[in-house]
Amino acid sequence: MKIAIPLYDRFTALDAVGPYEVLQRLPGAEIAWLAHEPGPVGTDTGKLRLYADAAFEDVPDPEVVMVPGGTGTDAVLDDERLVGWIRRAHETSEWTTSVCTGSLLLGAAGVLEGLDATSHWLDLHELEGYGACPTDRRVVEQGKVITAAGVSSGIDMGLVLAAKIAGPEVAQAIQLGIEYDPQPPFDAGSTEKAPPEIVELVRNVAAART
């Protein structure tokens, strides 16, 4: 099963690596890391580069499309090479998925028209511009389209997808294999749970960045 993960300048590393770490463990998984050109692609802070093995066009027909988000998403929403690749790959994919602002790229490709979808909580409202209904669940399933919330949610989405592809036993074996028994030291992972001043802080940092 061919699983394609398209990268672009300033994607967020964990958006891509979270679901990758789950999905690469599926029996028969072939992972294709794609970009505009093969070679290193820089993440959102420039502090890490992942290596793309091929150009988008080299893998036109993956069974699974998994689009990560990042601070660079806005800059590629009009990029026809990337967005057009997503649109065409979606025509024949078995699953079209995203993490974080990767859903905006699905939206730009016309994939989310009339569907419930999610994104990073700071960008959720932007989905309306693509005819989608913003939904603040962590993993949103709509037929073959699955969108996940911010950054770390891709691990949960990966497990949901692994169960659909290979059954719940394999998904549980993968969960145990990556010892995914989360125990965060705080309970501040959503706007409902975090103290209001923390939500405000993150909003301000994000606003200052843009």
Place this chain on the structure above:
Amino acid sequence: MKIAIPLYDRFTALDAVGPYEVLQRLPGAEIAWLAHEPGPVGTDTGKLRLYADAAFEDVPDPEVVMVPGGTGTDAVLDDERLVGWIRRAHETSEWTTSVCTGSLLLGAAGVLEGLDATSHWLDLHELEGYGACPTDRRVVEQGKVITAAGVSSGIDMGLVLAAKIAGPEVAQAIQLGIEYDPQPPFDAGSTEKAPPEIVELVRNVAAART
């Protein structure tokens, strides 16, 4: 604050990228991805390469050492370039940390002598060989040494460490920024929680691999 992450052939991607995604968001964080030589380093399945920016010796004095695990750990336990670098960096570090079988490398460097420590559940017993006391908690703190359990536990460890370095407000802001509000579709992330037949399956797959 200089945070060094040493890579080696067949490390596990999420071991490194989980804590990276947390720690890189600390104010003033400088991440150094190290390897035997600068350039792409292959992960455990060869399906992803991360880019190392420098050789181990180029960054002798990081404030934070963060050692990932992987199926390639066993092959570098006698590698004096890597293990010696860990030993020397630990002499001046503020924090020396690991995820998964990265703790075996800390052990080989003599860092864990007489300390409680953890690792991936499949490899936990190996810590005894390094004078450590195997402890099946997810994140084990012993002074400036923090070890974390398998693969995904590095995210939790990263947040624990972020709170120590920059305070609980910053750690919570990072948690909200990466929307870490875990909702795995199954509760199979530890040997106590997974069905016995799943534990057996994962043991057999691991045994077949080695």
